Amino acid sequence: MKKGNKMKLLALTSLALTLTLTACSENAGNGGSSEAQTGKLRLLGPDFGNRYIKFNERDKYPVWTEIDKLIKEAGLDPSYELVPNEQYNVVIQTRMASGNKLPDIVNISALDNVTVLNLAKQGAILDLNPLIEKYSNGNIRKMYDEQFPFAKKSTTSPDGKMYWFSSLHKLTYKGDQPSPVSLTMLLRKDWLDKLNIPVPKTAEEYLSALVSMREQDANGNGQKDEVLLYNPGVFGSSIAQWFGLGSDLTAIDDEGKKVVSPWYQDGIKDYFRYLQRLVKEGVLDTNMIAASYEQTQQKMIDNKVSSFHSYNLETWSDLNVGNGAGYLPLMPLQAVDGIKPAMQVEPHHLVWEKYAITKDVKDVAAAIRFFDMIYSEEYADLHYWGIKDQTYQVDENGAKHFINNGPDSELAKSKQVQGALLFGGTVFPRVQLANLEFSLARAPKYKADNQLEVLKYKPYYYNSTANFLTIPNEEQLNEKTQIMTNLTTYSTELATKLALGQKSLDDWDQYIAELKKLGLDKLIEIDQQLLDRYNSIQ
DSSP states (O other): OOHHHHHHHHHHHHHHHHHHHHHHHHHTTTTOSGGGTTOEEEEEEEEOOOSSSOGGGGGGSHHHHHHHHHHHHTTOEEEEEEEEHHHHHHHHHHHHHHOSSOOSEEEOTTSOHHHHHHHHHTTSBOOHHHHHHHHOOSHHHHIIIIIOHHHHHHHBOTTSOBOOEEEEEEEEETTTEEOOEEEEEEEEHHHHHHTTOOOOOBHHHHHHHHHHHHHTTTTOSSSSOOEEOOOTTSSOSTHHHHTTOOSSSSEEOTTSOOEEOGGGSTTHHHHHHHHHHHHHTTOBOGGGTTOOHHHHHHHHHTTOEEEEEEETTOOHHHHHHOTTOOEEEOOOOBOBTTBOOOEEEEOSEEEEEEEEEBTTOSOHHHHHHHHHHHTSHHHHHHHHTOSBTTTEEEOTTSOEEEOOOOSHHHHHHHOOOOHHHHHBTTTBOOEEEEEHHHHHHHSOHHHHHHHHHHTTOOSEEESOSGGGSOOOOHHHHHHHHHHHHHHHHHHHHHHHHHHTTSSOGGGHHHHHHHHHHTTHHHHHHHHHHHHHHHHHOO
Protein backbone atom coordinates (compact mmCIF):
# COMPACT_ATOMS: atom_id res chain seq x y z
CA MET A 1 0.00 0.00 0.00
CA LYS A 2 1.23 3.46 -0.86
CA LYS A 3 2.31 5.71 1.96
CA GLY A 4 -0.35 8.29 1.06
CA ASN A 5 -3.11 5.70 1.20
CA LYS A 6 -1.83 4.46 4.55
CA MET A 7 -1.97 8.00 5.91
CA LYS A 8 -5.53 8.45 4.63
CA LEU A 9 -6.53 5.14 6.22
CA LEU A 10 -4.97 6.13 9.52
CA ALA A 11 -6.73 9.48 9.38
CA LEU A 12 -10.09 7.88 8.64
CA THR A 13 -9.54 5.31 11.40
CA SER A 14 -8.64 8.08 13.81
CA LEU A 15 -11.70 10.09 12.79
CA ALA A 16 -13.96 7.08 13.20
CA LEU A 17 -12.47 6.33 16.61
CA THR A 18 -12.89 9.95 17.66
CA LEU A 19 -16.54 9.97 16.55
CA THR A 20 -17.18 6.70 18.36
CA LEU A 21 -15.60 7.93 21.58
CA THR A 22 -17.46 11.21 21.31
CA ALA A 23 -20.78 9.43 20.81
CA CYS A 24 -20.09 7.12 23.73
CA SER A 25 -19.08 10.09 25.88
CA GLU A 26 -22.22 12.03 24.94
CA ASN A 27 -24.41 9.05 25.72
CA ALA A 28 -22.73 7.89 28.91
CA GLY A 29 -25.34 7.49 31.60
CA ASN A 30 -28.20 7.95 29.15
CA GLY A 31 -28.24 4.58 27.45
CA GLY A 32 -27.03 5.75 24.10
CA SER A 33 -24.02 3.48 23.58
CA SER A 34 -24.34 0.58 21.17
CA GLU A 35 -23.35 -1.84 23.92
CA ALA A 36 -26.23 -0.61 26.06
CA GLN A 37 -28.91 -1.21 23.43
CA THR A 38 -29.86 -4.62 24.75
CA GLY A 39 -33.36 -3.93 26.05
CA LYS A 40 -32.28 -5.24 29.45
CA LEU A 41 -33.86 -3.46 32.41
CA ARG A 42 -33.57 -3.95 36.15
CA LEU A 43 -36.75 -2.96 37.98
CA LEU A 44 -37.22 -2.54 41.74
CA GLY A 45 -40.55 -2.28 43.54
CA PRO A 46 -42.69 -3.50 46.45
CA ASP A 47 -44.40 -6.86 46.63
CA PHE A 48 -47.81 -6.44 48.24
CA GLY A 49 -47.90 -10.09 49.22
CA ASN A 50 -51.33 -11.17 48.01
CA ARG A 51 -51.90 -14.46 49.78
CA TYR A 52 -53.33 -16.10 46.69
CA ILE A 53 -52.41 -14.12 43.57
CA LYS A 54 -48.62 -13.91 43.48
CA PHE A 55 -46.37 -12.03 41.08
CA ASN A 56 -43.76 -14.78 41.17
CA GLU A 57 -46.40 -17.13 39.72
CA ARG A 58 -47.30 -14.69 36.94
CA ASP A 59 -46.53 -17.10 34.12
CA LYS A 60 -49.62 -19.12 35.10
CA TYR A 61 -52.00 -16.22 34.39
CA PRO A 62 -53.43 -15.48 30.92
CA VAL A 63 -53.26 -11.72 31.54
CA TRP A 64 -49.50 -11.99 32.06
CA THR A 65 -49.16 -13.84 28.77
CA GLU A 66 -50.69 -10.80 27.08
CA ILE A 67 -48.52 -8.33 29.01
CA ASP A 68 -45.46 -10.40 28.18
CA LYS A 69 -46.31 -10.06 24.50
CA LEU A 70 -46.30 -6.26 24.88
CA ILE A 71 -42.95 -6.44 26.67
CA LYS A 72 -41.40 -8.52 23.89
CA GLU A 73 -42.93 -6.33 21.16
CA ALA A 74 -41.22 -3.36 22.84
CA GLY A 75 -37.89 -5.19 22.63
CA LEU A 76 -37.51 -5.37 26.39
CA ASP A 77 -35.78 -7.94 28.56
CA PRO A 78 -36.66 -6.95 32.14
CA SER A 79 -35.63 -8.51 35.43
CA TYR A 80 -37.65 -7.87 38.58
CA GLU A 81 -36.59 -7.32 42.17
CA LEU A 82 -39.61 -7.22 44.46
CA VAL A 83 -39.23 -6.50 48.17
CA PRO A 84 -41.98 -7.35 50.71
CA ASN A 85 -44.09 -4.23 51.11
CA GLU A 86 -43.59 -4.03 54.88
CA GLN A 87 -39.82 -3.80 54.31
CA TYR A 88 -39.88 -1.61 51.23
CA ASN A 89 -39.84 1.82 52.88
CA VAL A 90 -36.55 1.08 54.63
CA VAL A 91 -35.05 -0.66 51.61
CA ILE A 92 -35.84 2.10 49.13
CA GLN A 93 -34.61 4.85 51.44
CA THR A 94 -31.35 2.99 52.03
CA ARG A 95 -30.78 2.05 48.39
CA MET A 96 -31.49 5.51 47.01
CA ALA A 97 -29.46 7.25 49.71
CA SER A 98 -26.44 5.10 48.92
CA GLY A 99 -26.56 6.01 45.24
CA ASN A 100 -24.67 2.84 44.32
CA LYS A 101 -25.75 0.11 41.90
CA LEU A 102 -29.23 1.51 41.50
CA PRO A 103 -31.81 -0.32 39.37
CA ASP A 104 -32.74 1.15 36.00
CA ILE A 105 -36.35 1.83 36.97
CA VAL A 106 -37.49 2.12 40.57
CA ASN A 107 -40.79 2.59 42.42
CA ILE A 108 -40.08 5.53 44.74
CA SER A 109 -43.67 6.06 45.90
CA ALA A 110 -42.57 5.58 49.51
CA LEU A 111 -40.38 8.71 49.32
CA ASP A 112 -41.85 12.16 49.90
CA ASN A 113 -41.36 15.00 47.44
CA VAL A 114 -38.61 16.60 49.51
CA THR A 115 -36.52 13.42 49.36
CA VAL A 116 -37.22 12.84 45.68
CA LEU A 117 -36.27 16.36 44.66
CA ASN A 118 -33.07 16.09 46.66
CA LEU A 119 -32.29 12.87 44.79
CA ALA A 120 -32.89 14.74 41.55
CA LYS A 121 -30.59 17.55 42.67
CA GLN A 122 -27.89 14.97 43.41
CA GLY A 123 -28.38 13.44 39.97
CA ALA A 124 -29.59 10.08 41.31
CA ILE A 125 -32.73 10.20 39.16
CA LEU A 126 -33.09 11.68 35.69
CA ASP A 127 -35.20 14.46 34.23
CA LEU A 128 -37.67 12.61 32.03
CA ASN A 129 -38.70 15.35 29.60
CA PRO A 130 -35.62 15.25 27.31
CA LEU A 131 -35.65 11.45 27.40
CA ILE A 132 -39.31 11.36 26.35
CA GLU A 133 -38.58 13.87 23.61
CA LYS A 134 -35.68 11.80 22.27
CA TYR A 135 -36.84 8.21 22.66
CA SER A 136 -40.63 8.01 23.05
CA ASN A 137 -42.89 6.62 20.34
CA GLY A 138 -45.57 9.11 21.41
CA ASN A 139 -47.59 6.98 23.84
CA ILE A 140 -46.35 8.81 26.93
CA ARG A 141 -47.24 12.25 25.61
CA LYS A 142 -50.57 11.01 24.26
CA MET A 143 -51.56 9.56 27.63
CA TYR A 144 -50.38 12.61 29.57
CA ASP A 145 -51.57 15.24 27.08
CA GLU A 146 -54.90 13.75 26.01
CA GLN A 147 -56.14 11.35 28.67
CA PHE A 148 -54.52 12.88 31.76
CA PRO A 149 -53.53 16.52 31.08
CA PHE A 150 -53.86 17.27 34.79
CA ALA A 151 -51.07 14.79 35.59
CA LYS A 152 -48.38 17.06 34.15
CA LYS A 153 -49.51 19.89 36.40
CA SER A 154 -49.04 18.03 39.66
CA THR A 155 -45.84 16.20 38.66
CA THR A 156 -43.85 19.00 37.00
CA SER A 157 -41.29 20.67 39.26
CA PRO A 158 -41.02 24.47 39.44
CA ASP A 159 -38.06 24.41 37.03
CA GLY A 160 -40.19 22.64 34.41
CA LYS A 161 -38.65 19.21 34.88
CA MET A 162 -40.44 15.92 35.51
CA TYR A 163 -38.65 13.35 37.64
CA TRP A 164 -41.19 10.56 37.91
CA PHE A 165 -43.97 8.84 36.04
CA SER A 166 -47.21 8.24 37.92
CA SER A 167 -50.04 5.82 38.31
CA LEU A 168 -53.12 7.32 36.66
CA HIS A 169 -56.84 6.80 37.21
CA LYS A 170 -59.87 8.30 35.50
CA LEU A 171 -63.56 7.52 36.12
CA THR A 172 -66.12 8.63 33.54
CA TYR A 173 -69.83 8.18 32.92
CA LYS A 174 -71.57 7.83 29.56
CA GLY A 175 -68.30 7.95 27.71
CA ASP A 176 -66.66 11.17 28.81
CA GLN A 177 -68.57 12.76 31.71
CA PRO A 178 -66.23 13.22 34.72
CA SER A 179 -67.54 11.10 37.60
CA PRO A 180 -66.38 11.89 41.12
CA VAL A 181 -67.60 9.59 43.87
CA SER A 182 -68.43 10.74 47.37
CA LEU A 183 -67.10 9.86 50.78
CA THR A 184 -70.01 10.10 53.13
CA MET A 185 -71.67 8.81 56.26
CA LEU A 186 -73.28 5.41 55.78
CA LEU A 187 -76.19 4.39 58.00
CA ARG A 188 -77.66 0.93 58.60
CA LYS A 189 -80.58 0.83 56.18
CA ASP A 190 -82.03 -2.41 57.56
CA TRP A 191 -82.11 -0.89 61.05
CA LEU A 192 -83.93 2.18 59.74
CA ASP A 193 -86.49 -0.10 58.11
CA LYS A 194 -86.81 -2.38 61.15
CA LEU A 195 -87.48 0.54 63.54
CA ASN A 196 -89.51 2.61 61.03
CA ILE A 197 -87.05 5.49 61.27
CA PRO A 198 -87.22 7.93 58.33
CA VAL A 199 -84.02 8.54 56.38
CA PRO A 200 -82.43 11.58 58.06
CA LYS A 201 -82.54 14.86 56.16
CA THR A 202 -80.80 16.96 58.82
CA ALA A 203 -77.95 16.50 61.27
CA GLU A 204 -80.51 16.62 64.09
CA GLU A 205 -82.50 13.77 62.56
CA TYR A 206 -79.28 11.80 62.09
CA LEU A 207 -78.43 12.11 65.79
CA SER A 208 -81.99 11.11 66.68
CA ALA A 209 -81.75 8.03 64.44
CA LEU A 210 -78.50 6.93 66.10
CA VAL A 211 -80.03 7.34 69.56
CA SER A 212 -83.15 5.39 68.52
CA MET A 213 -81.07 2.52 67.18
CA ARG A 214 -79.20 2.35 70.47
CA GLU A 215 -82.22 2.73 72.73
CA GLN A 216 -84.40 0.28 70.77
CA ASP A 217 -81.69 -2.41 70.53
CA ALA A 218 -81.50 -2.42 66.74
CA ASN A 219 -79.12 -5.40 66.66
CA GLY A 220 -81.30 -7.40 69.03
CA ASN A 221 -78.57 -8.54 71.43
CA GLY A 222 -80.18 -7.02 74.53
CA GLN A 223 -77.47 -4.36 75.01
CA LYS A 224 -77.13 -0.69 74.16
CA ASP A 225 -74.06 -1.15 72.02
CA GLU A 226 -75.02 0.24 68.60
CA VAL A 227 -72.41 2.91 67.86
CA LEU A 228 -71.11 5.45 65.39
CA LEU A 229 -67.49 5.05 64.26
CA TYR A 230 -66.01 8.49 63.75
CA ASN A 231 -62.61 10.15 64.15
CA PRO A 232 -63.08 13.75 65.31
CA GLY A 233 -59.36 14.49 65.13
CA VAL A 234 -59.45 15.01 61.36
CA PHE A 235 -61.84 16.91 59.13
CA GLY A 236 -61.98 14.25 56.44
CA SER A 237 -65.01 12.48 57.90
CA SER A 238 -68.14 13.82 56.31
CA ILE A 239 -70.00 15.20 59.33
CA ALA A 240 -67.56 18.13 59.21
CA GLN A 241 -68.70 18.92 55.67
CA TRP A 242 -72.36 19.13 56.83
CA PHE A 243 -71.21 22.21 58.72
CA GLY A 244 -69.62 23.66 55.58
CA LEU A 245 -66.07 22.76 56.62
CA GLY A 246 -63.15 21.82 54.41
CA SER A 247 -62.02 18.22 54.44
CA ASP A 248 -58.46 18.67 55.74
CA LEU A 249 -56.20 21.12 57.54
CA THR A 250 -56.24 22.93 54.20
CA ALA A 251 -58.79 22.20 51.51
CA ILE A 252 -59.77 23.42 48.05
CA ASP A 253 -63.22 24.86 47.37
CA ASP A 254 -65.49 23.38 44.70
CA GLU A 255 -64.49 26.02 42.17
CA GLY A 256 -60.89 24.87 42.49
CA LYS A 257 -59.66 28.41 43.05
CA LYS A 258 -59.29 28.98 46.76
CA VAL A 259 -57.51 27.23 49.63
CA VAL A 260 -59.38 27.32 52.93
CA SER A 261 -58.96 25.87 56.41
CA PRO A 262 -61.87 24.57 58.49
CA TRP A 263 -60.41 26.31 61.55
CA TYR A 264 -61.39 29.65 60.00
CA GLN A 265 -64.82 28.68 58.64
CA ASP A 266 -68.15 29.77 60.07
CA GLY A 267 -69.54 26.38 61.07
CA ILE A 268 -66.53 25.20 63.07
CA LYS A 269 -67.82 25.86 66.62
CA ASP A 270 -71.26 24.44 65.85
CA TYR A 271 -69.51 21.34 64.52
CA PHE A 272 -67.69 20.70 67.78
CA ARG A 273 -70.86 21.37 69.79
CA TYR A 274 -72.59 18.73 67.69
CA LEU A 275 -69.80 16.20 68.22
CA GLN A 276 -70.00 16.81 71.96
CA ARG A 277 -73.69 15.90 71.82
CA LEU A 278 -72.89 12.67 69.96
CA VAL A 279 -70.42 11.80 72.72
CA LYS A 280 -72.82 12.76 75.50
CA GLU A 281 -75.59 10.60 74.03
CA GLY A 282 -73.19 7.65 73.99
CA VAL A 283 -73.54 6.99 70.26
CA LEU A 284 -70.02 8.05 69.25
CA ASP A 285 -67.74 5.26 70.43
CA THR A 286 -64.79 7.17 71.93
CA ASN A 287 -62.88 3.92 72.47
CA MET A 288 -62.71 3.44 68.71
CA ILE A 289 -61.34 6.88 67.77
CA ALA A 290 -57.80 5.54 67.32
CA ALA A 291 -58.85 1.99 66.43
CA SER A 292 -57.04 -0.04 63.81
CA TYR A 293 -58.69 -1.22 60.62
CA GLU A 294 -58.94 -4.72 62.05
CA GLN A 295 -60.68 -3.43 65.18
CA THR A 296 -63.26 -1.45 63.24
CA GLN A 297 -63.93 -4.42 60.98
CA GLN A 298 -64.46 -6.67 63.98
CA LYS A 299 -66.87 -4.16 65.50
CA MET A 300 -68.80 -4.26 62.24
CA ILE A 301 -68.75 -8.06 62.07
CA ASP A 302 -70.09 -8.07 65.65
CA ASN A 303 -73.11 -6.17 64.28
CA LYS A 304 -72.60 -3.10 66.46
CA VAL A 305 -71.90 -0.32 63.94
CA SER A 306 -74.87 1.90 63.18
CA SER A 307 -72.95 4.38 61.05
CA PHE A 308 -69.46 5.07 59.72
CA HIS A 309 -67.60 7.02 57.04
CA SER A 310 -66.67 5.50 53.68
CA TYR A 311 -67.23 5.58 49.92
CA ASN A 312 -70.87 5.86 48.93
CA LEU A 313 -70.71 2.91 46.53
CA GLU A 314 -68.76 0.55 48.74
CA THR A 315 -70.35 -2.87 49.37
CA TRP A 316 -67.67 -4.73 51.34
CA SER A 317 -69.11 -3.50 54.66
CA ASP A 318 -72.50 -4.91 53.70
CA LEU A 319 -70.79 -8.29 53.43
CA ASN A 320 -69.38 -7.86 56.94
CA VAL A 321 -72.84 -7.59 58.48
CA GLY A 322 -74.46 -10.09 56.07
CA ASN A 323 -78.01 -11.48 56.10
CA GLY A 324 -79.38 -8.87 53.72
CA ALA A 325 -78.18 -5.99 55.88
CA GLY A 326 -76.69 -2.92 54.24
CA TYR A 327 -75.43 0.60 54.74
CA LEU A 328 -77.26 3.53 53.15
CA PRO A 329 -75.05 6.39 51.89
CA LEU A 330 -76.37 9.78 52.98
CA MET A 331 -76.41 12.97 50.99
CA PRO A 332 -75.08 16.00 52.93
CA LEU A 333 -77.39 16.80 55.85
CA GLN A 334 -78.43 20.33 56.81
CA ALA A 335 -76.72 21.22 60.09
CA VAL A 336 -76.60 25.01 60.51
CA ASP A 337 -79.03 27.66 59.31
CA GLY A 338 -77.47 29.75 56.56
CA ILE A 339 -74.75 27.21 55.70
CA LYS A 340 -75.43 24.83 52.83
CA PRO A 341 -73.90 21.45 53.72
CA ALA A 342 -70.98 20.43 51.56
CA MET A 343 -70.06 17.04 50.19
CA GLN A 344 -66.69 15.36 50.26
CA VAL A 345 -65.71 13.83 46.92
CA GLU A 346 -62.85 11.92 45.43
CA PRO A 347 -62.07 13.55 42.06
CA HIS A 348 -62.69 11.57 38.90
CA HIS A 349 -58.98 11.72 38.15
CA LEU A 350 -56.18 10.54 40.41
CA VAL A 351 -52.43 10.94 40.03
CA TRP A 352 -50.38 8.98 42.55
CA GLU A 353 -47.29 6.82 43.04
CA LYS A 354 -43.84 7.59 41.62
CA TYR A 355 -41.66 5.66 39.17
CA ALA A 356 -38.21 7.04 38.32
CA ILE A 357 -35.37 6.27 35.93
CA THR A 358 -32.08 6.32 37.80
CA LYS A 359 -28.62 7.56 36.90
CA ASP A 360 -27.40 3.97 36.60
CA VAL A 361 -29.72 3.09 33.74
CA LYS A 362 -27.79 1.29 31.02
CA ASP A 363 -30.35 1.63 28.23
CA VAL A 364 -32.43 4.78 28.45
CA ALA A 365 -34.18 4.05 25.18
CA ALA A 366 -35.40 0.76 26.62
CA ALA A 367 -36.54 2.48 29.82
CA ILE A 368 -38.63 4.93 27.81
CA ARG A 369 -39.99 2.07 25.70
CA PHE A 370 -41.10 0.45 28.95
CA PHE A 371 -43.15 3.52 29.88
CA ASP A 372 -44.43 3.86 26.32
CA MET A 373 -45.79 0.35 26.81
CA ILE A 374 -47.24 1.27 30.21
CA TYR A 375 -49.05 4.27 28.77
CA SER A 376 -50.53 2.39 25.84
CA GLU A 377 -54.24 1.66 25.53
CA GLU A 378 -53.42 -2.06 25.33
CA TYR A 379 -51.65 -2.02 28.70
CA ALA A 380 -54.34 0.14 30.32
CA ASP A 381 -56.98 -2.33 29.16
CA LEU A 382 -55.08 -5.39 30.39
CA HIS A 383 -54.09 -3.76 33.65
CA TYR A 384 -57.50 -2.49 34.73
CA TRP A 385 -59.97 -4.72 32.88
CA GLY A 386 -58.00 -7.80 31.91
CA ILE A 387 -59.08 -9.99 28.98
CA LYS A 388 -62.39 -9.58 27.20
CA ASP A 389 -64.91 -12.36 27.91
CA GLN A 390 -62.61 -13.75 30.59
CA THR A 391 -62.47 -10.95 33.15
CA TYR A 392 -64.79 -8.36 31.58
CA GLN A 393 -67.58 -7.92 29.06
CA VAL A 394 -68.79 -4.96 27.01
CA ASP A 395 -72.48 -4.03 27.09
CA GLU A 396 -74.62 -2.71 24.25
CA ASN A 397 -73.62 0.87 25.11
CA GLY A 398 -69.92 0.11 24.93
CA ALA A 399 -69.39 0.23 28.71
CA LYS A 400 -67.15 -2.42 30.25
CA HIS A 401 -68.24 -4.58 33.17
CA PHE A 402 -66.13 -6.97 35.23
CA ILE A 403 -67.24 -10.57 35.31
CA ASN A 404 -67.64 -11.49 38.96
CA ASN A 405 -65.38 -14.48 39.46
CA GLY A 406 -65.38 -14.50 43.25
CA PRO A 407 -62.76 -13.84 45.96
CA ASP A 408 -59.00 -13.91 45.43
CA SER A 409 -58.78 -17.53 46.54
CA GLU A 410 -61.11 -18.56 43.71
CA LEU A 411 -59.51 -16.24 41.18
CA ALA A 412 -56.13 -17.78 41.95
CA LYS A 413 -57.56 -21.15 40.98
CA SER A 414 -59.24 -19.97 37.77
CA LYS A 415 -56.33 -17.62 36.92
CA GLN A 416 -58.88 -15.21 35.40
CA VAL A 417 -57.68 -11.91 36.86
CA GLN A 418 -57.01 -8.44 35.53
CA GLY A 419 -53.45 -7.19 35.63
CA ALA A 420 -54.01 -4.90 38.61
CA LEU A 421 -54.44 -7.85 40.96
CA LEU A 422 -51.25 -9.50 39.72
CA PHE A 423 -48.77 -6.67 39.28
CA GLY A 424 -50.36 -3.24 39.75
CA GLY A 425 -48.31 -0.86 41.88
CA THR A 426 -45.25 -3.12 42.00
CA VAL A 427 -42.73 -2.22 39.31
CA PHE A 428 -45.71 -1.68 37.01
CA PRO A 429 -47.63 1.59 37.39
CA ARG A 430 -51.41 1.47 37.47
CA VAL A 431 -53.26 2.94 34.49
CA GLN A 432 -56.99 2.81 35.07
CA LEU A 433 -59.60 4.00 32.58
CA ALA A 434 -62.73 3.11 34.52
CA ASN A 435 -66.42 3.69 33.84
CA LEU A 436 -69.13 4.46 36.36
CA GLU A 437 -71.62 2.18 34.63
CA PHE A 438 -69.94 -0.88 36.09
CA SER A 439 -70.05 0.51 39.63
CA LEU A 440 -73.71 1.45 39.25
CA ALA A 441 -74.64 -1.96 37.85
CA ARG A 442 -73.14 -3.86 40.78
CA ALA A 443 -74.43 -1.56 43.55
CA PRO A 444 -77.85 -1.78 45.23
CA LYS A 445 -80.29 0.69 43.73
CA TYR A 446 -80.21 2.98 46.76
CA LYS A 447 -76.42 3.33 46.42
CA ALA A 448 -76.61 3.83 42.64
CA ASP A 449 -79.30 6.50 43.09
CA ASN A 450 -77.10 8.27 45.63
CA GLN A 451 -74.16 8.32 43.18
CA LEU A 452 -76.28 9.88 40.43
CA GLU A 453 -77.21 12.65 42.88
CA VAL A 454 -73.52 13.09 43.72
CA LEU A 455 -72.74 13.95 40.08
CA LYS A 456 -74.79 17.15 40.26
CA TYR A 457 -74.33 18.24 43.89
CA LYS A 458 -72.59 21.41 45.05
CA PRO A 459 -70.82 22.62 47.13
CA TYR A 460 -68.13 20.02 47.68
CA TYR A 461 -64.56 19.64 48.87
CA TYR A 462 -62.06 17.20 47.44
CA ASN A 463 -60.85 14.54 49.85
CA SER A 464 -57.25 15.55 49.15
CA THR A 465 -55.40 18.55 47.76
CA ALA A 466 -52.65 16.32 46.31
CA ASN A 467 -54.03 16.21 42.77
CA PHE A 468 -54.45 19.99 42.54
CA LEU A 469 -51.20 21.42 43.89
CA THR A 470 -47.99 21.68 41.93
CA ILE A 471 -44.68 20.50 43.37
CA PRO A 472 -43.31 23.14 45.77
CA ASN A 473 -40.05 24.90 45.07
CA GLU A 474 -37.17 24.41 47.49
CA GLU A 475 -38.16 27.31 49.74
CA GLN A 476 -41.79 26.19 49.89
CA LEU A 477 -40.75 22.61 50.54
CA ASN A 478 -38.55 23.62 53.44
CA GLU A 479 -41.27 25.81 54.94
CA LYS A 480 -43.94 23.11 54.65
CA THR A 481 -41.58 20.54 56.13
CA GLN A 482 -40.93 22.76 59.13
CA ILE A 483 -44.62 23.50 59.60
CA MET A 484 -46.48 20.27 59.01
CA THR A 485 -45.53 17.91 61.84
CA ASN A 486 -46.19 20.19 64.81
CA LEU A 487 -49.17 21.89 63.18
CA THR A 488 -50.85 18.62 62.24
CA THR A 489 -50.24 17.13 65.68
CA TYR A 490 -51.69 20.18 67.45
CA SER A 491 -54.71 20.35 65.13
CA THR A 492 -55.51 16.66 65.61
CA GLU A 493 -55.18 16.79 69.39
CA LEU A 494 -57.15 20.02 69.66
CA ALA A 495 -60.01 18.77 67.48
CA THR A 496 -60.22 15.52 69.45
CA LYS A 497 -60.26 17.23 72.84
CA LEU A 498 -62.86 19.77 71.71
CA ALA A 499 -65.11 16.96 70.47
CA LEU A 500 -64.72 15.05 73.74
CA GLY A 501 -65.38 18.18 75.79
CA GLN A 502 -61.90 18.09 77.27
CA LYS A 503 -61.21 21.61 76.02
CA SER A 504 -63.61 24.53 76.20
CA LEU A 505 -64.85 26.51 73.23
CA ASP A 506 -64.59 29.57 75.48
CA ASP A 507 -60.82 29.55 74.87
CA TRP A 508 -61.22 29.69 71.08
CA ASP A 509 -59.03 32.76 70.51
CA GLN A 510 -56.18 31.04 72.36
CA TYR A 511 -56.42 28.00 70.08
CA ILE A 512 -56.44 30.07 66.92
CA ALA A 513 -53.43 32.04 68.15
CA GLU A 514 -51.53 28.80 68.66
CA LEU A 515 -52.50 27.49 65.21
CA LYS A 516 -51.23 30.73 63.68
CA LYS A 517 -48.03 30.49 65.70
CA LEU A 518 -47.47 26.95 64.38
CA GLY A 519 -47.83 28.17 60.80
CA LEU A 520 -51.43 27.63 59.68
CA ASP A 521 -51.56 30.95 57.80
CA LYS A 522 -48.24 30.22 56.13
CA LEU A 523 -49.46 26.78 55.07
CA ILE A 524 -52.59 28.29 53.51
CA GLU A 525 -50.44 30.88 51.73
CA ILE A 526 -48.09 28.27 50.27
CA ASP A 527 -50.89 25.95 49.21
CA GLN A 528 -52.66 28.87 47.55
CA GLN A 529 -49.49 29.65 45.58
CA LEU A 530 -49.26 26.01 44.50
CA LEU A 531 -52.92 25.96 43.50
CA ASP A 532 -52.53 29.20 41.53
CA ARG A 533 -49.55 27.74 39.71
CA TYR A 534 -51.53 24.56 38.97
CA ASN A 535 -54.39 26.60 37.50
CA SER A 536 -51.98 28.68 35.40
CA ILE A 537 -50.45 25.67 33.62
CA GLN A 538 -52.07 25.01 30.27
